[in-house]
Amino acid sequence: MRDFSHGHEWLAINTATLRKQWRLDRIIDECARRDIRAIAPWRDQVAAVGLAAVARQLRDTGLVLSGYCRGGFFPAADAAGLAAALDDNRRAIDEACALASPCLVLVVGSLPGALDGKAVHRDIARARGEVRDGIAATLAYARGVGMPLAIEPLHPMQAAERACINTLEQALDLCDELDAERTGALGVAVDMYHVWWDPKLAQQIARAGRERLLAFHVCDWLTPTRDLLNDRGMMGDGVIELRKARGCMEAAGYAGYAEVEIFSDDWWSRPGEEVLDTCIARHRSVV
Amino acid sequence: MRDFSHGHEWLAINTATLRKQWRLDRIIDECARRDIRAIAPWRDQVAAVGLAAVARQLRDTGLVLSGYCRGGFFPAADAAGLAAALDDNRRAIDEACALASPCLVLVVGSLPGALDGKAVHRDIARARGEVRDGIAATLAYARGVGMPLAIEPLHPMQAAERACINTLEQALDLCDELDAERTGALGVAVDMYHVWWDPKLAQQIARAGRERLLAFHVCDWLTPTRDLLNDRGMMGDGVIELRKARGCMEAAGYAGYAEVEIFSDDWWSRPGEEVLDTCIARHRSVV
Numbered sequence: 001m002r003d004f005s006h007g008h009e010w011l012a013i014n015t016a017t018l019r020k021q022w023r024l025d026r027i028i029d030e031c032a033r034r035d036i037r038a039i040a041p042w043r044d045q046v047a048a049v050g051l052a053a054v055a056r057q058l059r060d061t062g063l064v065l066s067g068y069c070r071g072g073f074f075p076a077a078d079a080a081g082l083a084a085a086l087d088d089n090r091r092a093i094d095e096a097c098a099l100a101s102p103c104l105v106l107v108v109g110s111l112p113g114a115l116d117g118k119a120v121h122r123d124i125a126r127a128r129g130e131v132r133d134g135i136a137a138t139l140a141y142a143r144g145v146g147m148p149l150a151i152e153p154l155h156p157m158q159a160a161e162r163a164c165i166n167t168l169e170q171a172l173d174l175c176d177e178l179d180a181e182r183t184g185a186l187g188v189a190v191d192m193y194h195v196w197w198d199p200k201l202a203q204q205i206a207r208a209g210r211e212r213l214l215a216f217h218v219c220d221w222l223t224p225t226r227d228l229l230n231d232r233g234m235m236g237d238g239v240i241e242l243r244k245a246r247g248c249m250e251a252a253g254y255a256g257y258a259e260v261e262i263f264s265d266d267w268w269s270r271p272g273e274e275v276l277d278t279c280i281a282r283h284r285s286v287v
Numbered sequence: 288m289r290d291f292s293h294g295h296e297w298l299a300i301n302t303a304t305l306r307k308q309w310r311l312d313r314i315i316d317e318c319a320r321r322d323i324r325a326i327a328p329w330r331d332q333v334a335a336v337g338l339a340a341v342a343r344q345l346r347d348t349g350l351v352l353s354g355y356c357r358g359g360f361f362p363a364a365d366a367a368g369l370a371a372a373l374d375d376n377r378r379a380i381d382e383a384c385a386l387a388s389p390c391l392v393l394v395v396g397s398l399p400g401a402l403d404g405k406a407v408h409r410d411i412a413r414a415r416g417e418v419r420d421g422i423a424a425t426l427a428y429a430r431g432v433g434m435p436l437a438i439e440p441l442h443p444m445q446a447a448e449r450a451c452i453n454t455l456e457q458a459l460d461l462c463d464e465l466d467a468e469r470t471g472a473l474g475v476a477v478d479m480y481h482v483w484w485d486p487k488l489a490q491q492i493a494r495a496g497r498e499r500l501l502a503f504h505v506c507d508w509l510t511p512t513r514d515l516l517n518d519r520g521m522m523g524d525g526v527i528e529l530r531k532a533r534g535c536m537e538a539a540g541y542a543g544y545a546e547v548e549i550f551s552d553d554w555w556s557r558p559g560e561e562v563l564d565t566c567i568a569r570h571r572s573v574v
Contacts, residue, residue, distance in 0.1 A: 111510075111526060114510045114526060115510075117510050117511055119510060119526050122526045122527070122528050123528070124484070124526075124528070128486065155443060155444065156442060156443045156444070156484040156485070157442065157443070157444045157512070157515070159483075159484035160484075160508060160510050160525075160526045161510055161511070164484075164486075166484055166485075166486065167486070170486045196446075197411070197443040197446035197447075197451075197453055198443070198453075199415065199451075199453065199454070199457045221447060223398075223401045223402075223404050223406060223447050223448055224404055224448070224515075225444070225515055228444070228511070228512055228513075228515065238447075239398060239401060239406050239409045239411075239447045240409070241409050241410070241411070
């Protein structure tokens with residue numbers, strides 16, 4: 001297992017962690033200043049600065065991507081909605097290519113309308129079928145341009161609104177169905193916040209193996225957790241056994257970044273400098 | 288599949304649903320007045336009225352129990368804590384016997400101290416081992432007095448504080464280990480709030496079968512959900528496919544009550560009469 005205690009060369013920052021403090025160009029500069037080598041930006045943050053400008057700034061600073069957030073949200077109320085989602089995913093893939101991302105992270109979506117509190121239907125099996133078909137169609141395009149897709153299982157408390165893929169086992173079953181040859185074109189993003197509770201976690205990480213383990217996200221689960229979306233903890237402040245999990249990942253062959261992704265009203269309210277410095281310190285002491 | 292639309296003979300009320308409005312004796316009277324045949328009371332509610340008095344009132348009104356809440360919380364920081372938990376579970380079983388409950392529901396517990404925001408350790412595998420050992424020891428006593436134990440898998444968002452058994456599959460694996468002969472002494476309580484998201488739900492209900500399906504709890508999952516504990520919805524107000532789930536239960540042989548258990552600051556703030564009348568109406572129209 002790699003020793004993270006002496007440096008942070010394997011730290012990546014998911015830029016949602018700082019979305020309330022800074023625009024993406026400032027985040028990139030602040031990361032570069034701290035010798036943070038990788039980021040995972042969100043599409044809206046890239047759009048706010050401009051895709052070409054972000055690509056140029058990455059080249060200038062030497063930063064790379066640990067992933068691009070995000071594609072997905074495949075289910076829809078009707079055929080037009082399904083087609084629009086596929087179009088949007090192709091655009092996300094093109095952007096990921098322009099930024100030389102190692103993968104496009106997929107938050108697959110679930111019941112149409114649920115995110116606005118008005119679910120059009122309650123048939124989660126239908127949503128899961130649309131997700132399967134959406135990934136299959138998107139994978140065909142992604143293979144053509146060489147962009148791996150990383151399915152991110154989301155915590156079951158997000159099953160209605162954001163993702164109807166809720167366990168690593170479920171995500172890997174889909175990978176086996178759509179990429180039986182384990183070509184590397186389809187895999188998973190293992191975000192510990194979403195999967196830490198799973199009694200089959202270690203078993204499924206081992207099953208995934210190097211070809212399927214495309215990303216590793218860290219933060220922490222607080223007790224109590226006061227909000228289903230924006231109360232994630234800084235690594236070390238909660239109950240997730242992060243180092244043990246990283247051990248499982250590395251035993252299975254993962255050798256990439258540990259990407260910090262913290263949606264938190266608390267951390268968003270602090271100075272960005274403090275957040276980044278704390279990420280570096282906790283990466284070394286806890287992850 | 289049974290037709291619930293013409294009556295509510297298979298409706299049970301988990302008395303936590305009315306804990307902020309009424310004491311247990313009043314809840315029993317109000318249920319009896321509405322021809323509700325079954326309740327599932329909590330230990331603290333029984334203690335507030337007195338065990339003998341509750342048993343007498345149940346006999347007088349003809350109400351029966353659909354379950355007794357609850358045993359469990361096996362993990363502890365030290366040996367004394369583990370022993371105290373076993374003592375407490377034996378007392379819970381004795382109370383369940385005194386009230387002629389068909390089962391004792393187990394909320395198994397997880398990281399010691401987490402419920403108070405101060406987890407003593409983060410080793411969820413250790414907690415799961417202590418749960419296994421605690422159920423095994425408790426089962427020996429329960430078999431002797433003929434009280435079935437119903438393991439309730441809790442939603443993964445409760446994995447740190449309340450229960451480290453978080454899927455039906457995990458609960459049934461434990462049943463298979465500790466009661467391989469399917470004697471009926473050990474089974475599961477299927478609370479739809481906790482398991483509705485599970486892609487293996489139908490498969491695992493079928494696996495459980497009649498001998499293991501000891502209780503069926505209903506309410507609804509709201510979008511958005513504003514609190515991890517006390518924002519459950521009334522049946523029909525959320526996204527859970529309750530009738531489809533009941534179909535799975537009955538296809539597997541379940542023929543018992545649909546027990547309404549709603550922890551909700553919203554419903555606790557309404558008149559108890561309105562809550563009970565709504566439970567009856569929704570039992571007929573939605574469950």
